[in-house]
Amino acid sequence: MRVKGTGWVGLLLPVLFLVVFFYVPVANLLREGLTRDGSFSLEFMRRILTDDYFQHVILFTLWQALLSTVASIVLGLPLAYILTHYDFPLKRVIRSLTIVPFVLPAITVALGFALLFGRNGYLNQVLMHLFGLSEPPLPIMYSVAGIVLAHAFYNAPIITRTVHAAWERLDPRYEESARALGASPWYVFKDVTLPMILPGLLSGAALVFIFCFLSFPIVLSVGGGRFSTIEVEIYIRVVTQLDPQLVNYKIGAALALVGLVLSLGMTYIYLRVQGSFARQTEQLRPRPTAPLFVGLRDFVRPTKIFLWLYVLFTLLVFVGPVGAIVADSLWEDGRWTLRWYSYIFTPDYEALLGDSPLRAILNSIGFGLGATALAVPLGLIFASVIVRGRWGGRRLLDTLLMAPVATSSIVLAFALLRTFNAPPFRMVGTAYAVIIAHAVIIFPFVVRALVPVLEGLDLKVVEMARSLGASRLRALREIELPLVARGLIAGAVFAFALSLGEMSATLMLARPGLNTMPVAVYRFLSQHSLGAPSAMSTVMILVSALAFVALERLGERALKL
Amino acid sequence: MLRRAALCTLLIGLGLAVSTSFSVAQAGEGAKLVVYVYDSFVAWGPAKFIKTEFEKRNPGVEVEFVATGPSRAMLARLVQETQSGGTPADVFLGEINDVPKAKQFGLFAPLNESDIPNLQTVSKALLFDPERTLIPYEHGFITLVYDSQKLTPEELPKTFAELTKPQYQKKLIIQDARTSSVGHAFLLWTIYNYGNLGYLDYWKQLLPTILTIQPGWSAAYKLFTKGEAPMVVSFSTDACFDARYKPLLPNSQGYRTIFGAGIVKTTDNPKLSRAFLDFLLSVEVQEKLPSTEVMFPANSQARLPKEWETCAVIPSRPVMLPLDLVAENDDRWLDEWARLVVTGR
Numbered sequence: 001m002r003v004k005g006t007g008w009v010g011l012l013l014p015v016l017f018l019v020v021f022f023y024v025p026v027a028n029l030l031r032e033g034l035t036r037d038g039s040f041s042l043e044f045m046r047r048i049l050t051d052d053y054f055q056h057v058i059l060f061t062l063w064q065a066l067l068s069t070v071a072s073i074v075l076g077l078p079l080a081y082i083l084t085h086y087d088f089p090l091k092r093v094i095r096s097l098t099i100v101p102f103v104l105p106a107i108t109v110a111l112g113f114a115l116l117f118g119r120n121g122y123l124n125q126v127l128m129h130l131f132g133l134s135e136p137p138l139p140i141m142y143s144v145a146g147i148v149l150a151h152a153f154y155n156a157p158i159i160t161r162t163v164h165a166a167w168e169r170l171d172p173r174y175e176e177s178a179r180a181l182g183a184s185p186w187y188v189f190k191d192v193t194l195p196m197i198l199p200g201l202l203s204g205a206a207l208v209f210i211f212c213f214l215s216f217p218i219v220l221s222v223g224g225g226r227f228s229t230i231e232v233e234i235y236i237r238v239v240t241q242l243d244p245q246l247v248n249y250k251i252g253a254a255l256a257l258v259g260l261v262l263s264l265g266m267t268y269i270y271l272r273v274q275g276s277f278a279r280q281t282e283q284l285r286p287r288p289t290a291p292l293f294v295g296l297r298d299f300v301r302p303t304k305i306f307l308w309l310y311v312l313f314t315l316l317v318f319v320g321p322v323g324a325i326v327a328d329s330l331w332e333d334g335r336w337t338l339r340w341y342s343y344i345f346t347p348d349y350e351a352l353l354g355d356s357p358l359r360a361i362l363n364s365i366g367f368g369l370g371a372t373a374l375a376v377p378l379g380l381i382f383a384s385v386i387v388r389g390r391w392g393g394r395r396l397l398d399t400l401l402m403a404p405v406a407t408s409s410i411v412l413a414f415a416l417l418r419t420f421n422a423p424p425f426r427m428v429g430t431a432y433a434v435i436i437a438h439a440v441i442i443f444p445f446v447v448r449a450l451v452p453v454l455e456g457l458d459l460k461v462v463e464m465a466r467s468l469g470a471s472r473l474r475a476l477r478e479i480e481l482p483l484v485a486r487g488l489i490a491g492a493v494f495a496f497a498l499s500l501g502e503m504s505a506t507l508m509l510a511r512p513g514l515n516t517m518p519v520a521v522y523r524f525l526s527q528h529s530l531g532a533p534s535a536m537s538t539v540m541i542l543v544s545a546l547a548f549v550a551l552e553r554l555g556e557r558a559l560k561l
Numbered sequence: 562m563l564r565r566a567a568l569c570t571l572l573i574g575l576g577l578a579v580s581t582s583f584s585v586a587q588a589g590e591g592a593k594l595v596v597y598v599y600d601s602f603v604a605w606g607p608a609k610f611i612k613t614e615f616e617k618r619n620p621g622v623e624v625e626f627v628a629t630g631p632s633r634a635m636l637a638r639l640v641q642e643t644q645s646g647g648t649p650a651d652v653f654l655g656e657i658n659d660v661p662k663a664k665q666f667g668l669f670a671p672l673n674e675s676d677i678p679n680l681q682t683v684s685k686a687l688l689f690d691p692e693r694t695l696i697p698y699e700h701g702f703i704t705l706v707y708d709s710q711k712l713t714p715e716e717l718p719k720t721f722a723e724l725t726k727p728q729y730q731k732k733l734i735i736q737d738a739r740t741s742s743v744g745h746a747f748l749l750w751t752i753y754n755y756g757n758l759g760y761l762d763y764w765k766q767l768l769p770t771i772l773t774i775q776p777g778w779s780a781a782y783k784l785f786t787k788g789e790a791p792m793v794v795s796f797s798t799d800a801c802f803d804a805r806y807k808p809l810l811p812n813s814q815g816y817r818t819i820f821g822a823g824i825v826k827t828t829d830n831p832k833l834s835r836a837f838l839d840f841l842l843s844v845e846v847q848e849k850l851p852s853t854e855v856m857f858p859a860n861s862q863a864r865l866p867k868e869w870e871t872c873a874v875i876p877s878r879p880v881m882l883p884l885d886l887v888a889e890n891d892d893r894w895l896d897e898w899a900r901l902v903v904t905g906r
Contacts, residue, residue, distance in 0.1 A: 052904075053900050053903070053904060114784055118784070118789050119731070119788075119789050120788035141789075142772060142773040220776045221775065221780060224774045224775060225737040225739075225773075225774025227903070228899070236737075236739045236899075239630070239637060240630070240631070241637060241739070242633070242637050242640055242663065243662065243892050244662070244665040248892070417638070417642070418645040419645075421645055421646055422645065422646025422647050429649070508629050508630075511625065511627065512625060512626065522600075523603070523604050525783065526601045526604040526779040530783065530786060
């Protein structure tokens with residue numbers, strides 16, 4: 001691999017891909033927010049920035065994103081600590097499963113939350129029963145608390161993953177020296193550990209903030225219509241409103257522009273933080289881990305009690321909603337039943353118009369693999385250019401190519417619908433459209449997963465192998481790929497998960513025959529059969545979990561880890 | 562080297578994507594009729610029956626339902642597509658409150674009885690559109706629906722005014738008027754009763770009664786049946802599906818909701834589209850609507866299922882705002898309503 005010179009050619013592909021399938025369509029849509037009667041005008045921008053309703057919406061968007069980020073850190077950090085410091089059975093599987101929340105479409109999560117935390121949910125019922133209350137004591141659903149908790153459900157795993165990665169690489173000798181010099185455990189954490197895991201924490205937190213800033217189906221369903229964020233307004237104004245003067249449409253486009261500018265700004269900060277984190281120390285010794293379960297006496301040690309309380313709370317928030325959905329799919333009128341499963345697997349069930357759930361499973365996996373196969377190589381090319389390059393404007397380009405993160409999938413789907421609806425590029429309703437939309441959505445995540453890995457790759461090792469007579473192919477196969485393999489697999493699995501869970505864009509761009517699992521859940525939800533969406537969600541959770549574990553194993557074997 | 566390997570993988574991936582897409586794209590040949598419709602029409606069943614039977618009668622024809630959202634979103638999609646290079650849609654089915662607005666875009670072709678013979682069978686009371694750009698195929702009444710295991714008949718509110726009493730705090734689930742046609746009808750219903758000037762004051766008093774405003778009917782109804790609140794905004798025919806959930810008619814009213822079908826002006830299949838609309842109005846399809854859509858058929862010759870005599874309630878005072886009044890004020894009403902529910906002011 002030559003260090004200089006090859007960058008520009010490689011850069012062309014990912015840039016071209018995003019320009020054609022992201023920038024042109026989205027700019028085409030956003031332009032509406034800056035024009036009036038065909039000429040440039042700031043009227044709609046001025047309107048939303050001076051109207052106290054939109055000020056309320058923008059402030060609420062930032063406020064709930066901030067609260068959700070804090071909640072995600074509170075929930076995610078201890079799990080990172082446990083993963084780093086303790087050993088327990090099935091640790092690897094559990095670590096792979098932390099990604100499951102990501103595939104769940106918001107409608108499923110909202111349903112799970114209602115079943116668990118609703119006024120008539122399991123939690124309130126148990127509390128009312130225990131304390132003899134007549135009114136449900138926990139008003140979590142339909143409030144800011146519900147929105148924040150649901151966002152934490154989705155995003156705490158990001159904090160766990162980024163912090164765990166940083167913590168694991170931290171050389172334990174720093175802490176040991178500090179302890180040996182007499183520092184208390186708290187001081188060691190505050191002055192030694194925290195500064196070193198902080199970049200991982202901050203970059204995770206920035207990503208979570210962007211996600212929560214842009215989230216809209218959770219706000220719509222868990223919060224309900226009394227809460228509105230920028231994305232909710234965009235969705236309502238652009239996708240469902242009709243007026244011949246296109247006022248709502250233009251306001252929606254102007255709001256999308258405000259949202260994009262704010263989230264791109266945050267992305268830039270995120271990239272700077274991640275950049276400063278890149279120069280890390282060489283780790284000489286892996287961190288020691290202790291078994292989590294030592295013996296029965298261990299359960300009552302004061303330090304462990306905190307840990308158990310946390311584990312209990314985590315189980316409630318993460319496993320609870322998923323468990324509630326599974327229970328809902330199996331339980332009807334006080335009896336266990338498999339009725340809903342036979343119902344959804346009835347051949348050519350009406351709701352899907354020819355797409356059996358089996359077809360939906362295959363489509364989901366096919367689109368996921370297709371999008372991953374498209375996004376991972378593109379991401380790899382781009383990440384390696386970004387990492388090797390030392391030219392100015394590199395970070396700006398990096399920020400710009402992260403823009404799909406800063407755009408909600410519904411806006412992207414709508415933009416694609418407008419642009420690729422007419423000849424010469426009519427592709428709405430084809431598998432291409434779905435795969436490309438998914439690839440655009442997951443591309444930034446692939447890049448972010450690969451950049452730190454490539455930064456850690458020591459090129460000297462590769463050059464050494466080459467100078468000792470290894471062929472290019474051999475150097476690639478035996479040196480480079482194994483060195484980046486873990487990051488590559490993690491990025492690919494994460495990208496695959498995002499594709500599996502994507503619903504809004506798929507629903508908009510697909511046609512009968514191309515339905516995916518989340519679309520099937522959506523279809524089952526819009527009819528009277530109550531257990532069917534839960535049964536389909538359960539099938540989806542199982543299929544995705546299996547796919548993650550299998551992908552990680554297969555990937556590791558293929559890349560000789 | 563790593564980059565070159567990535568490039569190769571990319572090409573292989575692209576090849577795979579192209580080949581899969583191609584095999585899918587090859588699936589349909591011959592005449593294709595694309596029908597844009599709200600999502601529940603597809604989810605509940607009449608779509609499947611209509612597709613199978615219509616294709617049987619017209620060999621070589623394929624019917625494709627595109628249902629990516631509620632009625633309003635489908636209409637908005639149609640408008641967007643028409644303005645950005647053309648839509649594949651031939652036929653549109655949707656809620657009638659949005660129709661006058663859609664007319665301003667000139668989307669639909671006018672229809673008459675020589676084109677659609679079955680139009681003669683439609684009850685005259687339902688023909689709200691004098692130009693017949695959208696013709697009714699089913700109708701129903703928006704009412705409140707209550708859980709008879711949670712509330713006794715004595716505990717029920719009799720009027721809109723009683724609904725704001727403190728005893729009903731957090732007892733009602735409604736739908737967002739901006740995204741759901743059911744929620745929209747409920748908003749129009751309050752405007753019918755409290756007027757253009759008074760409705761916001763009424764909503765201010767109603768807010769404590771509302772547990773949550775859900776984006777669509779299905780999410781709202783699901784929460785209702787899971788026991789989150791004992792009342793929901795829904796249809797007067799719901800008891801036909803489950804007798805536990807009974808209609809509750811404040812002020813003895815029900816708000817009329819009508820669903821209409823129209824032919825998109827730019828269609829390549831005008832003849833087939835007309836045949837489709839005629840089939841939709843035929844007794845055969847119309848008699849399927851009560852059991853699948855839980856709505857009343859528009860064809861006056863279609864017989865209702867026997868049990869509907871008792872379970873389906875026709876309000877003694879069906880009400881509806883004139884469509885041109887709705888078209889004129891709707892954007893303002895929705896805007897004012899959203900400002901009130903979101904900011905509380």
